Amino acid sequence: MPCRDATLLIEKRLDDKMVFYEKLALRFHLSFCDGCNKYAKQSRILHALLTKSSITDITDFSKLRLADDAKIRIKQSVQNNLDNI
Amino acid sequence: MVYFSTSSMDGQQALNPKNWVDKYADDLFGYAVTKCNSSDLAEDFVQDTFLSALKGINNFKGNSSERTWLFSILKNKIADHYRKASTRYEVSDNTISGGEEGNRSFLDLFFEDGGHWSKQAKPKQWSVEEGNVLDDKEFQAAMQNCVGKLPSNWHTAITLKFLEEKDSDDICKELNVSSSNYWVIMHRAKLMLRACLEKTWFKL
Structure with missing residues (x-):
């Protein structure tokens, strides 16, 4: 199996979607391929990062601020809707 | 009231x-x-x-x-x-891969004819450990920047997957792609993300 296919299986493995023969083939490939072993390790890092970056309650966005005029506008529209309830 | x-x-x-x-x-x-x-x-x-x-x-x-x-x-x-954006792009076999030809030329950026890593694309050691990089805000920002550079339909697939923590089977249904096509998208998106990070962050 070439690295081209092994790296696709590595992505599948991260989601636990490999079938039996794919598991065998990947295990064999990784037993000798240095490039794909590095790829697997790095891909797992990317996967974890992507998962982490979408966790709901991220508290540290200290650098990003909504512009003041937008805040005033949004406040106004919240107030208007509040009045109409 | x-x-x-x-x-x-x-x-x-x-x-x-x-x-x-x-x-x-x-x-x-x-x-x-x-x-x-x-x-x-x-x-x-x-x-x-x-x-x-x-x-x-x-x-x-x-x-x-x-x-x-x-x-x-x-x-x-x-x-x-x-x-909504994904239905506008009409995600289909052809737009994902650009047909068999597009498929090959994209992968040629990374792999030689036999399908093994090309010399310049072969993964190199990253100068980070998994534990450290997960809490590194600047690295996170670099990665978000690279995600933003992905072609729109790959971007959609990645965003749906990680934003909603959806199972790949559900995303396939939603984007109307076959499971094998989904893995083709993920595989390429990851290859591009890696390449982008290596260039902009690791300067490899």
């Missing part, structure tokens, strides 16, 4: 819409910007979130905090946006 309490009742969380903009607008905005890479769009998401929250104010059960509740509304808004 709906009654909004400004203090907790019976240990339950209460809502206080008058303070929403001051308390949450920056955080919601920051989150939205990293998801859509556009501050105009993010601004719209924030406003929509507050207005939807007002409309659905009776659905708030007080089980979660006001903040968590608003974030979940925002997440749904962003996911809806990507869903």
Whole structure:
């Protein structure tokens, strides 16, 4: 199996979607391929990062601020809707 | 007339819409910007979130905090946006891979004829450890930047997967792609993400 296919299986493995023969083939490939072993390790890092970056309650966005005029506008529209309830 | 309490009742969380903009607008905005890479769009998401929250104010059960509740509304808004965008792109076998020819030429950037790593694309050691990099805000930002550079339909697939923590089978249904095509998308998106990070962050 070439690295081209092994790296696709590595992505599948991260989601636990490999079938039996794919598991065998990947295990064999990784037993000798240095490039794909590095790829697997790095891909797992990317996967974890992507998962982490979408966790709901991220508290540290200290650098990003909504512009003041937008805040005033949004406040106004919240107030208007509040009045109409 | 709906009654909004400004203090907790019976240990339950209460809502206080008058303070929403001051308390949450920056955080919601920051989150939205990293998801859509556009501050105009993010601004719209924030406003929509507050207005939807007002409309659905009776659905708030007080089980979660006001903040968590608003974030979940925002997440749904962003996911809806990507869903709609994905139907506009008409994700099909051809647009994903550009046909067999497009398929080959993309992969040729990384692999030689026999399918093994080309010399320049073969993964090199990253100068980071998994534990450290996960908490590195600058690395996170670099990665978000690279995600933003992905072609739109790959971007959609990645966003849906990680934003909603969806199973790949559900995303296939939603984007109307076969499972094998889905893996082709993920595989390429990851190859491109890696390449982008190696160039912009690791300077390899």
